Amino acid sequence: MSANRAVAYVGPGQVEVQDIDFPALELRDGPGVDPANVGRQCQHGVVLKVLATNICGSDQHMVRGRTTAPRDLVLGHEITGEVIEAGRDVEFVQPGDIVSVPFNIACGRCRNCKERQTGICLNVNPARPGGAYGYVDMGGWVGGQAEYVMVPYADFNLLRFRDRDQALAKLLDLTMLSDIFPTGFHGAVTAGVGVGSTVYVAGAGPVGLAAAASARLLGAAVVIVGDLNAERLAQARGFGCETVDLTQGGLGERIAELLGVPEVDSAIDAVGFEAKAQEAGAGEAPATVLNSVMEVTRAGGSLGIPGLYVTEDPGGVDSEARHGSLRIRLGLGWAKSHTLHTGQCPVMRYHRQLAMAILHDRVHIAKAVNATPIPLDDAPRGYAEFDRGASRKYVLDPHGALDGVRAV
Incomplete structure (x- = not known):
């Protein structure tokens, strides 16, 4: 397998869907990758087939040209997918698992991770504490608005859903667990x-x-x-x-x-x-x-x-x-x-209990945020409409997992 397509920032106000490399269990050089991270081996990681990946307001800051994001940076830090390959050091996650990916990348080994401060992991970004997928100055980890993506430290980072069929049925709600729902919840808890x-x-x-x-x-x-x-x-x-x-x-x-x-x-x-x-x-x-x-x-x-x-x-x-x-x-x-x-939400502090609230119908978060699935190829339209103030949470659907699905 070699084909992969992804949404990339190409200039202020512009994104496009590009052909990119199929992910490997290694952080290769590319737009936005910290030089000290190039060549980093990730046998503790997995490759996911992306089932749902969301456009975030944080992405819009980059797309508006309000950061130092480089051209061709692959976007996307809100990821839900199916494991299709696992590195030799992965012990508890297997191909076929449906998983939610916290937007903050965390090693699980440093002091901050052990204190549940996974938004400021000390080992994933040479420039500063904290790393994320597809975001400027966050280490250069390739974004997940793509057909396939690599996720490091899989055993620690991933939230695995035990019931595959239940997870797929609730996919439009569960995709909010990677960022937006825990982030909003974190705001409420800390307030x-x-x-x-x-x-x-x-x-x-x-x-x-x-x-x-x-x-x-x-x-x-x-x-x-x-x-x-x-x-x-x-x-x-x-x-x-x-x-x-x-x-x-x-x-x-x-x-x-x-x-x-x-x-x-x-x-x-x-x-x-x-x-x-x-x-x-x-x-x-x-x-x-x-x-x-x-x-x-x-x-x-x-x-x-x-x-x-x-x-x-x-x-x-x-x-x-x-x-x-x-x-x-x-x-x-x-x-x-x-x-x-202030600061990044430590997603792993909340995502399991919020998943339970979704799976047992205590909350309908997709309906609350007006989650709206669109094909990956429609990402430029989604970004443009969101930038104009559309009251929708656009969810990119690279493989048709959300065909015909609407928030309920």
Whole structure:
């Protein structure tokens, strides 16, 4: 077997489906691969036939030209697949297994992995803690928006579904386990959401919707979602959330109308560094969301920040923003004794229990985020529509495993 096709970034606003090498149990040289990782042997890895792989908002940051991603970088870090080849050092995963792949690559051997901080593994990326598939500055591991992909440290990383038929039947929901669902859940957990909480979620994109669904799963009394996009707000209302149209202004006033007080117990920033000022037609203001969630979170409350912030942003609004320095009202957060939690979600901390919630119909995450399968060849269209604000979570279907499937 030698053929493989994948989605690659080719320039600002552009992706294309390219012919690439069939994966080997070795990290070869290529676009974005850290030189110190070239030639790395991965007999602890497997090759997957990709059954579902999702377009993520984090991918869009690269595709918009807002990172230092190189041309021809193969994209994709949300992967669900079938094992077709296992390295000689793989012990517990076998060909034929259906598995979910955490987007963070983790060795399972370093101090951080042993402390369940798999988002900042010390051994997979020579440049900094933490690695991921198909992402700039994350070690150069080839992305999974492809027909086939290699996954290292398979015994540690992969979540294997015991019942193959059940997994295939729930594939559209289970594909959310690689990133979006655990990331949204992590945002809710780190924000301190629990039974009876009042919660504000900034952003009604897929991660925000996943965070809102997670807050409801955790027992929140009221979940309020704010956005500038009416279609995305309608999606949030569809599974029981209150919503705030931020083009109308007055976030605190609207929260007061809903709760009787202009504050919430917990807040989640599901927007990140490309935030826009909270009024119709306004331009970027990258600290807007962080400042607004501090304003509306009660004293002593917590902020979960799954939204992405970067160290280098070539398209930043000013010289400070281009290096990840934002004008955050830290004094406000300090005065209110807020707890802020940032960084990559450690997917393995949550994915098993979230899988159980899916498999036993405790949550319908694909419906919540409006998961929409499309063929691999339609990836450029999916990226373009998502960039224009479509209220959909596009799921690429390289082998027809999701033919005729819709979220329920």
